[in-house]
Amino acid sequence: xxxxxxxxxxxxxxxxxxxxxxxxxxxxxxxxxxxxxxxxxxxxxxxxxxxxxxxxxxxxxxxxxxxxxxxxxxxxxxxxxxxxxxxxxxxxxxxxxxxxxxxxxxxxxxxxxxxxxxxxxxxxxxxxxxxxxxxxxxxxxxxxxxxxxxxxxxxxxxxxxxxxxxxxxxxxxxxxxxxxxxxxxxxxxxxxxxxxxxxxxxxxxxxxxxxxxxxxxxxxxxxxxxxxxxxxxxxxxxxxxxxxxxxxxxxxxxxxxxxxxxxxxxxxxxxxxxxxxxxxxxxxxxxxxxxxxxxxxxxxxxxxxxxxxxxxxxxxxxxxxxxxxxxxxxxxxxxxxxxxxxxxxxxxxxxxxxxxxxxxxxxxxxxxxxx
Numbered sequence: 115x116x117x118x119x120x121x122x123x124x125x126x127x128x129x130x131x132x133x134x135x136x137x138x139x140x141x142x143x144x145x146x147x148x149x150x151x152x153x154x155x156x157x158x159x160x161x162x163x164x165x166x167x168x169x170x171x172x173x174x175x176x177x178x179x180x181x182x183x184x185x186x187x188x189x190x191x192x193x194x195x196x197x198x199x200x201x202x203x204x205x206x207x208x209x210x211x212x213x214x215x216x217x218x219x220x221x222x223x224x225x226x227x228x229x230x231x232x233x234x235x236x237x238x239x240x241x242x243x244x245x246x247x248x249x250x251x252x253x254x255x256x257x258x259x260x261x262x263x264x265x266x267x268x269x270x271x272x273x274x275x276x277x278x279x280x281x282x283x284x285x286x287x288x289x290x291x292x293x294x295x296x297x298x299x300x301x302x303x304x305x306x307x308x309x310x311x312x313x314x315x316x317x318x319x320x321x322x323x324x325x326x327x328x329x330x331x332x333x334x335x336x337x338x339x340x341x342x343x344x345x346x347x348x349x350x351x352x353x354x355x356x357x358x359x360x361x362x363x364x365x366x367x368x369x370x371x372x373x374x375x376x377x378x379x380x381x382x383x384x385x386x387x388x389x390x391x392x393x394x395x396x397x398x399x400x401x402x403x404x405x406x407x408x409x410x411x412x413x414x415x416x417x418x419x420x421x422x423x424x425x426x427x428x429x430x431x432x433x434x435x436x437x438x439x440x441x442x443x444x445x446x447x448x449x450x451x452x453x454x455x456x457x458x459x460x461x462x463x464x465x466x467x468x469x470x471x472x473x474x475x476x477x478x479x480x481x482x483x484x485x
Contacts, residue, residue, distance in 0.1 A: 118136055118139060118140055118141040119139055119140045119141070119168070120140065120141050121140060121142070121165055121167035121168055121256065121316075122167055122256045122313045122314070122316035122317060123165045123167060123256065123258075123316055123317055123320055124141060125317070126317050126320055126321070127142075127143040127165065127331075130143075130146055130147075130331050131146055131147045132144075132145065132146050132331070132333060133145050133146075133333075135334070137168070137230075137334060138168055138229070138230035138231040139168075139230065139231070140168040140230065142165070142168060142333075142334055143165065143331070143333040143334065144333045144334045144335045145333040145334075145335045145336070146330075146331050146332070146333055148330060150333070150335035150336050150339065151336075151436050153330065153332045153333060153335070153336035154332075154336040154339050154340055154436045154437070155436055155437070156262075156330045156332070157261055157262045157302060157304065157330075157332055157336060157340055158262065158263075158304065158340070158436075158437050158477075159262070159263070159264075160262050160263070160264045160328045160329075160330070161260060161261065161262035161263075161264040161265045161267075161268055161306075161326075161328040161329045161330070162260075162261050162262050162302075162329070162330055162331075162332035162336070163258060163259070163260055163320065163323055163324060163329050163330065163331050163332060164258070164259040164260075164261065164332050164337055165256075165257075165258060165320070166257045166258070166259050166308070167255075167256040167257045167258070167313075167316065168230040169227055169228065169229060169230050169233070169257055170226075170227065170228040170229070170230065170232075170233035170236065170237070170252070171225070171226070171227055171252075171253040171255050171257060171310060172225070172226040172227075172228065172236075172237065172240070172250055172251065172252055172253065173220075173223050173224070173225055173226075173250070173251040173253065174223060174224040174225075174226060174240070174244075174248060174249075174250055175222070175223045175248065175249045175251065176244070176245075176247050176248030176249055177247055177248075179222075179223055179224045179248065180192050180194065180219065180224065182244050182245050182248050183202075183217065183224060183244070184372070184378065184381060184382065185243070185244070185245065185381060185382060186204055186205075186239070186240070186243055186244070186382060186383065187202040187203055187204060187205070187215075187217075187382055188202075188203060188205060188359065188367065188368040188369065188372050188382045188385070188388065189201070189202035189203070189217065189367060189368075189369050189372070190369025190370065190371045190372060191217060191219070191224075191369075192371070192378070193369065193371060194217070194219045195219060196219045196220070196221050197219065197283060197284055197285060198218070198219055198282055198283055198284065199216050199217060199218040199219075199225075199282050199283075199284050199297055199299065200216070200217050200282070201214065201215075201216060201217075201367050202214070202215050202216070202217050202367065203215075203359055203364065203367055204236065204239060205358075205359070205382055205383045205384040205385075205388065206355060206383050206384055207383050207384055208355075208384055208387060209358040209359075209384030209386075209387030209388045209391070210354070210355035210356055210357060210358060210384065211349070211353045211354060211355065211357055211358070211359065211362065212232070212235070212236070212239065212355060213228055213229055213232040213235075213236050213349055214229070214347065214349055214353065214367075215227060215228045215229070215236070216297070216299070218284045218297065220284070225284070225295070227257070227308075229349050229350075231349070231350060232349060232350075237250060237252060253310075254313050255310050255311060255312060255313055255316075256310070256311045256312070256313050256315075256316030256319070256320075257308060257309070257310050257311075258308070258309045258311065258316065258319065258320055258323070259300055259301065259302075259306060259307070259308045259309070260306055260307045260308075260309065260323060260329070261300045261301075261302040261304050261305075261306035261307075261332075261340075262302070262304050262305070262306060262328075263304060263305060263480055264328040265304070265305055265306045265307060266305055266482065267328060268323065268326045268328055268329060269307060271326070272289050272290060272322070272323075272326075273287050273288070273289045273294075273296070275287055276296045276298070276307060279296070279297075279298040280298060280482055280483050280484045281298055281299060281305075281481040281482055281483050282297070282298065282299055283297065283298050284296065284297040284298075289309070289319060289322065289323075290318075290319070290322045292311060292312075292315045292318065292319050292322075293311075293312070294309050294310060294311050294319070295309070295310040295311075296308070296309050296310075298482060299481075301337065301340070301341045301344070301346060302337070302340040302341060302344060303340065303341070303343060303344025303345075303346070303475055303477055303479045303480065303481075304340075304479075304480040304481075305480045305481055305482045338431075338433070339433055339434075339435065339436060342431050342432070342433060342435065342442055342443075342444070342476075343435045343437055343438055343442060343475065343476045343477045344474075344475045344476075344477065344479065345403055345444070345474025345475035345476060346475075347362060347364070347401075347444070348431055351414060351430050351431050352401060352430045352431050352444050357401070357446070358384070358387065358388055358391060358397065359388055360388060360391035360392055360397050361391070361397050361399055361400060361401065361446070362401045363400060363401045363402075365392060368388065368389075368392060372385075373389060373392060374389055374392075374393060397449065398448060398449060399427070399446045399447060399448055399449060399452075400446065400447065400448075400449050400452040401430070401444060401445070401446055402444070402445060402446075402447055402452050402471045402472075403442070403443070403444060403471065403472045403473060403474035403475075403476060404418075404429070404432075404442070404443040404444070404445055404458065404460070404469040404470070404471060404472065405438070405440055405441070405442060405469060405470050405472040405476065406440055406441030406442070406443070406460070406467060406468070406469045406470075407440065407441075407467065407468060407469075408440075408441070408467070409434060409440075409441070410441060410462055410467060411432060411433045411434040411441050412429055412432040412433075412441045412443045412460045412462060412467065412469065413429065413432050413433065414429055414430060414431055414432055415428065415429065416428070416429040416432060416443075416445075416460045416461060416462060417429075417460070417461050418445055418447060418458050418459065418460055418461075418469075419458065419459045419460075419461065419466060420451060420458060420459070421457065421459070426447055426448055426451060426458070427445050427446050427447035427448070427451075427458070428445055428446060429443045429444070429445040429460065430444050430445050430446065431443060431444045431445075432444070432445075435476055435477075437477050438476050438477065441467075441469070442476050443460070443469065444474070447471070451471070452471060453471065454471050454472060454473055455470065455471060456470070456471040457469070457470055457471075458470075458471065
């Protein structure tokens, strides 16, 4: 793994006994001595600390940056208030998804967080297609996610002002004298905070957070099972260039002003295909949640069959949900079989196991939306 990149927390992971694995060009902790299942359960019960510094952090500057970025994504960014963030999608001319990202209105500029595996291509895409006069700055910063029902308890001690934010708000604060950018969001389905910090101060901040009794270090293994229970997409698995936002069940990421009849319809790559699918509802397949029986996990790539034995789809993410107590999965099936309550069959080691199309998320979200 000598050729892989390392995050600012690499040495701390090794010190904590993490098992390191290659991931998106980085050497990352997949689990700690606690183990994936207990890390998952600890995050649902208390608070987990995740190193997500491998993700790309960018600043977009220039005249009317929100208007400029709207030429590449279907999100409503002109309507995004300052100090708030929004989920967005880079799309291609065929309507496929190039990546998903978070966009913060930081006043006179935008702050973007993109996926690690797509970071280089996203930066190239932005630089190639943004209107002239706009600049992308690639930041060298750490990114730490503090997630779980007791995350706010921890932050109340260390940064009470951040606890005044609601879900999807963003602000600048200090934790233990360290300047940070904080958003109240996350990838686990729980209340939590994502904390951007200067690379050289990342380890000091992580150690300060880990000193709190509620906090345990959590690896990629539990991060994946947590996001799967939350019904959230993983780029390159549940969404990619072959899936449109409509097929992926992400219509909510297409801002109403960007749709037909809105103030600024279209204007993003693949708009004709995507907006036609929104209106005509004639897409042939749809991403669904699947809930199994027993304890045998149904993994990515598992084939799905209908009651007559016809191959009708494939699992894009799957595993055993420790908090659900059952196998959980996401996958694509024909629209006619996507109705909640439909029984399908997943072929696991030569056996066809029943799975029921189910609403997502599989767990009740804990996001804080105010009192």
